[in-house]
Amino acid sequence: MFKVLVSDPISDLGIQQLVEANDVVVEKKTGLSEDELIQIIPEYDALLVRSQTKVTDRIMEVAKNLKVIGRAGVGVDNINLEAATKRGIIVINAPDGNTITTCEHAFAMMMALARHIPQAYAKTISGTWDRKFLGVELRNKKLGVLGMGRIGSEVAKRAKVFGMDILGYDPFLTEERAEKLGIKLSSVDEIVRNADFITVHTPLTPETKHMISRPQFEVMKKGMRIVNCARGGVVDELALVEAIDQGIVAGAAFDVFEKEPPEADHPFLHNPKIIVTPHLGASTVEAQENVAIDVSEQVLHILRNEPFKNAVNMPPVAPSVMNKLTPYFGLGEKIGMLAAQLNQEAVQEIHVDYAGDLAEVDTQPLTRYIIKGVLSRHFGDDVNIVNSIHLAKARDVKVSVTQASATKGFTNLITVTLKAPNGTEHSVAGTLLNGYGARIVQIDKYPVDIAPEGHLLFISHNDKPGMVGHVGTLLGSNDVNIASMQVGRKIVGGAAIMVLTIDKAAPAEVLDHLINLPEINKAQQIFFV
Numbered sequence: 001m002f003k004v005l006v007s008d009p010i011s012d013l014g015i016q017q018l019v020e021a022n023d024v025v026v027e028k029k030t031g032l033s034e035d036e037l038i039q040i041i042p043e044y045d046a047l048l049v050r051s052q053t054k055v056t057d058r059i060m061e062v063a064k065n066l067k068v069i070g071r072a073g074v075g076v077d078n079i080n081l082e083a084a085t086k087r088g089i090i091v092i093n094a095p096d097g098n099t100i101t102t103c104e105h106a107f108a109m110m111m112a113l114a115r116h117i118p119q120a121y122a123k124t125i126s127g128t129w130d131r132k133f134l135g136v137e138l139r140n141k142k143l144g145v146l147g148m149g150r151i152g153s154e155v156a157k158r159a160k161v162f163g164m165d166i167l168g169y170d171p172f173l174t175e176e177r178a179e180k181l182g183i184k185l186s187s188v189d190e191i192v193r194n195a196d197f198i199t200v201h202t203p204l205t206p207e208t209k210h211m212i213s214r215p216q217f218e219v220m221k222k223g224m225r226i227v228n229c230a231r232g233g234v235v236d237e238l239a240l241v242e243a244i245d246q247g248i249v250a251g252a253a254f255d256v257f258e259k260e261p262p263e264a265d266h267p268f269l270h271n272p273k274i275i276v277t278p279h280l281g282a283s284t285v286e287a288q289e290n291v292a293i294d295v296s297e298q299v300l301h302i303l304r305n306e307p308f309k310n311a312v313n314m315p316p317v318a319p320s321v322m323n324k325l326t327p328y329f330g331l332g333e334k335i336g337m338l339a340a341q342l343n344q345e346a347v348q349e350i351h352v353d354y355a356g357d358l359a360e361v362d363t364q365p366l367t368r369y370i371i372k373g374v375l376s377r378h379f380g381d382d383v384n385i386v387n388s389i390h391l392a393k394a395r396d397v398k399v400s401v402t403q404a405s406a407t408k409g410f411t412n413l414i415t416v417t418l419k420a421p422n423g424t425e426h427s428v429a430g431t432l433l434n435g436y437g438a439r440i441v442q443i444d445k446y447p448v449d450i451a452p453e454g455h456l457l458f459i460s461h462n463d464k465p466g467m468v469g470h471v472g473t474l475l476g477s478n479d480v481n482i483a484s485m486q487v488g489r490k491i492v493g494g495a496a497i498m499v500l501t502i503d504k505a506a507p508a509e510v511l512d513h514l515i516n517l518p519e520i521n522k523a524q525q526i527f528f529v
């Protein structure tokens, strides 16, 4: 039974599939301190958070069972990603579920700012009928959007409908896409100098921290307004207050703060030109359901060892590539396991060769599964697809990959070679055969045809008459039933191999007897778990 801890308020409807899963127990414990979380985290397999829980290195250090941290939202700045990767904890997020909601909040903030709605509301309910609040229209104003990702692009679309001219900047924004969106691709400097409104939609990174600060405020249009519904710190808070005092900025609307929650004496909380909300950008029924559904689904996949998407601590892969690779994950991992078990030496290099159909795609996710398979012999459950390459490199094991479209007789072929410092090599090749599934087709360059499952017995021997009979008789007399047998040799009378599928694991004494049979050099059981 997997135990899942939900440590922030997350939509009940959204996590319903987790609650209803018969292999999962969900417990909700919100508002815990770091020390309280440290006390209880060792018993959990998955942790679901929003932005309140800070998932620190100290927490992960004791989280011995933790396989996945699910962030019901976009930003993962509350999770120590480096610590998670080092420990093989997969971090996933839900990047799409709150886009529209957060865009609408940014828009609401911009409109509230333009028309002083919060200030007017506060006055009205306090009994003062004050009609001096004079606003501005959005129409014909220049809106600068910094960060044209999911949310920034949606804000730009809506602003266009309001008749605004949009200047957009994003390191990944091309002329072509800007044109498609009907916006003007601009530099940060052009935006800062010309915009009547600026809205930021970038993550907080070393590059975006204080990207709007004193030097930018100094050259801004007098009377401009600024919105931050992305991350506290993208706009320098103290420089903003100064710019308001100097009459450069007419007003600001912030949903996020450099430190959340802000201290009671934070200057934003006492400035009538600054309107604030307590990080509510993603807080709608719809968004909370969307992100919780998304993240719950992925957590279930991860706990059940099934393919998943949106891992933050692994390089992104296009869905089309992922769809193509997913059927190979199990095969790749088993090839890695088999190669590792055949190899008795220290591994210096793991070489993976992809041929045929696999030559054309980014195979990096598949390589992670293969390396996981190789390392699982020694690392057991401590290795997974997040940390497999990291673990190999940390032990000075070189991981090399080649891809070639030559089919080698198969439509797709994965060959894994383990190289030892003394020059010894072991290689295993496998393919996905249409209608037959995963097959191992070569072991140490001997052609074979084996399904990588169940109990396998690998025997290396000299090619002499009667070998098959000797082995069969010995196994039979020990009540070990043979389901299938493959014999491979390169030359008549030379070195050869036998690979047998047996119905149950062979007892250790049977392996000892096998090794003592004449002409047998090695007899070894192979495991695929």
Ligand SMILES: NC(=O)C1=CN([C@@H]2O[C@H](COP(=O)(O)OP(=O)(O)OC[C@H]3O[C@@H](n4cnc5c(N)ncnc54)[C@H](O)[C@@H]3O)[C@@H](O)[C@H]2O)C=CC1
Binding pocket: 073, 074, 075, 076, 095, 098, 099, 102, 146, 147, 148, 149, 150, 151, 152, 169, 170, 171, 172, 201, 202, 203, 204, 205, 207, 208, 229, 230, 231, 255, 256, 279, 280, 281, 282, 283
């Ligand atoms: N207030 C709230 O409750 C919410 C806040 N957010 C935050 O909003 C931000 C944007 O979210 P999404 O649009 O979903 O992310 P996204 O990843 O789709 O877009 C972010 C964009 O910022 C761009 N960017 C990175 N560095 C930049 C730079 N130096 N200058 C200009 N652009 C730069 C990226 O290229 C990317 O296109 C994130 O920080 C996210 O955490 C998201 C949801 C809710």
Ligand SMILES: O=C(O)CCC(=O)C(=O)O
Binding pocket: 050, 051, 072, 073, 074, 075, 076, 098, 279, 280, 281, 282, 283
């Ligand atoms: O969970 C929340 O409400 C915060 C949303 C957010 O900031 C994000 O998704 O990046």
